[in-house]
Amino acid sequence: MSGRAFVDQLKQQFGNLIVDANLDNIDPWIEVAPEGIVDVCCYLRDEPSLAFNYLNCISGVDYLHTDEKKAKKADWEPHCEVVYHLFSMTHKHSLVLKVLVPRWKEGRAGELPEVPSVAGIWRAAHWHEREVYDLSGITFTGHPNLRRILCPEDWVGHPLRKDYEMPSEYHGIRGR
Numbered sequence: 001m002s003g004r005a006f007v008d009q010l011k012q013q014f015g016n017l018i019v020d021a022n023l024d025n026i027d028p029w030i031e032v033a034p035e036g037i038v039d040v041c042c043y044l045r046d047e048p049s050l051a052f053n054y055l056n057c058i059s060g061v062d063y064l065h066t067d068e069k070k071a072k073k074a075d076w077e078p079h080c081e082v083v084y085h086l087f088s089m090t091h092k093h094s095l096v097l098k099v100l101v102p103r104w105k106e107g108r109a110g111e112l113p114e115v116p117s118v119a120g121i122w123r124a125a126h127w128h129e130r131e132v133y134d135l136s137g138i139t140f141t142g143h144p145n146l147r148r149i150l151c152p153e154d155w156v157g158h159p160l161r162k163d164y165e166m167p168s169e170y171h172g173i174r175g176r
Contacts, residue, residue: 003021003023003028004023007021007023007030010030010040010043013043014032014036014039014040014043016033017032017033017035017036017039017040018030018031018032018033018036018040019031019032019033019100027096028096029083029096029097029098030095030096030097030098031097031098031099031100032097032098032099033099034099034100034101034114034115034116035116037084037097037099037115037116037118038116038117038118038120038121040097041084041086041097041118041121041122042121044086044095045121045122049091050088050091051088051089051090051091052086052087052088052095053088053089053090054086054087054088054089054122054124055084055085055086055087055118055121055122055124055125055128056085056086056087056094057084057085057128058082058083058084058085058118058125058128058129058131058132059082059083059085059132060080060081060082060083060132060135060136060137060138060160061080061081061082061083061136062080062103062136062160062161062162063076063078063079063080063081064078064103064161064162064163065078065162066162066163078103079100079101079102079103080100080101080102080103080113080136080137080138081098081099081100081101082098082099082101082115082132082138083096083097083098084096084097084098084099084118099115101113101114101115101138103161112137112138112139113137113138113139114138114139114140114141115138115139115140115141116140116141116142117129117140117141117142117143117144117146119140119142119143119144120142126143126144126145127149129143129146130143130145130146130147130148130149131149131150133146133147133148133149133158134148134149134150134151134158135150135151135158135159135160136158136160136161137157137158137160137161152170155170
């Protein structure tokens, strides 16, 4: 099946939950609306002709220009992306899914964006979602144990956010 036919199949199955696709990219991807990620992933795993039974990784990406000049020239609004790399052991094919969310939930600074958890679909998501939460500040709703995995529990902020400011001190220990 061609890439375009595959996207059309997903659009037929899920309608507007399939937001966009770039099949000409070096790493082709399909964008899914946040509210559709669980249903789309279940379909991708369970449909025998697809059988995406392996989750390679989940990454969080912060799209924010901290330089005002660059920000004015950007053709996109600041946002975060959750990127899912899937693989089918059965058919030996791969797929990249993206979910775009605002940097802050409902535009309220400090309120972390939310994406539904896929931990019930692939067990590996338990760890990957915790890492994205910890470092990129994206909350995975429905995750059974969403807590920090790399930073200490009392750490303030999320180090991979572009506007993150490293503390000069942590529990009396000076950095820098």
